[in-house]
Amino acid sequence: MFRRSLLPLVRPRPADEPGLVYDEGVEENGAILAGRTRLPATGETYPVKNGYLDLLKGRLGGDNVANLTNFLPGAGRGYEPLWRVRSLNLLTGETFSNERELEIIAEAVGLRRGGLYLDLGCSAGLYTRKLARALGDSGDVIGVDISPSMLKEASRRTRNEGVIASLVRADAASLPFADACMNGAVCGGTLNELGDPARVLRETHRVLEPGSRLAIMGILQARTANGRRLQRLLSTGGIRSFNPDELTGLLDAAGFDPDPLTTHGAVFFAAATRL
Numbered sequence: 532m533f534r535r536s537l538l539p540l541v542r543p544r545p546a547d548e549p550g551l552v553y554d555e556g557v558e559e560n561g562a563i564l565a566g567r568t569r570l571p572a573t574g575e576t577y578p579v580k581n582g583y584l585d586l587l588k589g590r591l592g593g594d595n596v597a598n599l600t601n602f603l604p605g606a607g608r609g610y611e612p613l614w615r616v617r618s619l620n621l622l623t624g625e626t627f628s629n630e631r632e633l634e635i636i637a638e639a640v641g642l643r644r645g646g647l648y649l650d651l652g653c654s655a656g657l658y659t660r661k662l663a664r665a666l667g668d669s670g671d672v673i674g675v676d677i678s679p680s681m682l683k684e685a686s687r688r689t690r691n692e693g694v695i696a697s698l699v700r701a702d703a704a705s706l707p708f709a710d711a712c713m714n715g716a717v718c719g720g721t722l723n724e725l726g727d728p729a730r731v732l733r734e735t736h737r738v739l740e741p742g743s744r745l746a747i748m749g750i751l752q753a754r755t756a757n758g759r760r761l762q763r764l765l766s767t768g769g770i771r772s773f774n775p776d777e778l779t780g781l782l783d784a785a786g787f788d789p790d791p792l793t794t795h796g797a798v799f800f801a802a803a804t805r806l
């Protein structure tokens with residue numbers, strides 16, 4: 532689904548102006564469930580189908596093996612029940628529920644202020660759904676992902692939970708939104724999978740309004756020899772891990788003022804203010 536009132540903020544290319552308009556389709560409570568949108572300047576159309584707005588259409592988009600595994604049939608369905616519900620227990624070495632993680636993220640991004648929030652690499656929509664539910668009438672969430680399988684599952688879960696959130700298939704390296712239109716951004720694990728995290732952070736900076744917050748959960752470089760060996764292997768598939776200085780440097784270079792990093796085992800929570 533995609534909230535109709537947010538279409539004017541959507542720019543398939545950042546220079547596209549004005550943004551998308553609604554052509555036709557099926558709507559419920561202000562959200563487009565299926566249908567067609569159009570870019571007035573070119574007449575190009577973009578479908579809302581399988582529960583998300585597809586700006587990439589035929590383009591595959593994945594740029595490494597890790598990304599492409601997210602395209603496999605069933606990847607979306609299995610992601611939360613098989614991995615996400617226990618991922619932080621395994622990676623932190625402590626009992627670390629999704630609820631605890633989501634509270635840290637919501638607090639760090641300043642959700643209390645309301646407004647429009649972006650979920651970078653939303654997968655099956657864990658953060659998107661939580662933020663949308665917590666915001667209620669005080670704001671909106673747009674989840675961006677490159678994988679059709681993940682977005683389809685995000686849509687299924689969002690609808691099952693009776694939440695309204697907007698889902699869009701796009702490349703986070705070229706975010707399809709107007710400058711400074713977002714009031715906060717979250718990123719759960721995605722930074723580790725991106726081909727060019729520096730570029731995605733610069734794009735995130737562009738779409739955030741000055742003073743707004745970015746909250747990231749991700750994986751640190753292992754401290755043990757075995758852990759480092761495993762991470763070297765994973766890096767061949769495109770999964771990178773960060774050391775704290777590298778992460779702070781990336782945020783700083785993209786125009787953010789980073790808070791001190793919080794770590795739990797191999798997991799970091801980073802938060803920063805958009806300068």
Ligand SMILES: C[S@@+](CC[C@H](N)C(=O)[O-])C[C@H]1O[C@@H](n2cnc3c(N)ncnc32)[C@H](O)[C@@H]1O
Nearest residue numbers: 601652653654657676677678702703719720721
């Ligand atoms: C580790 S998962 C994110 C998990 C999710 N944020 C959560 O907390 O459950 C990474 C996601 O990023 C998406 N992704 C990878 N590269 C991307 C890109 N360039 N643009 C948009 N999404 C991307 C993948 O398809 C995948 O769903």
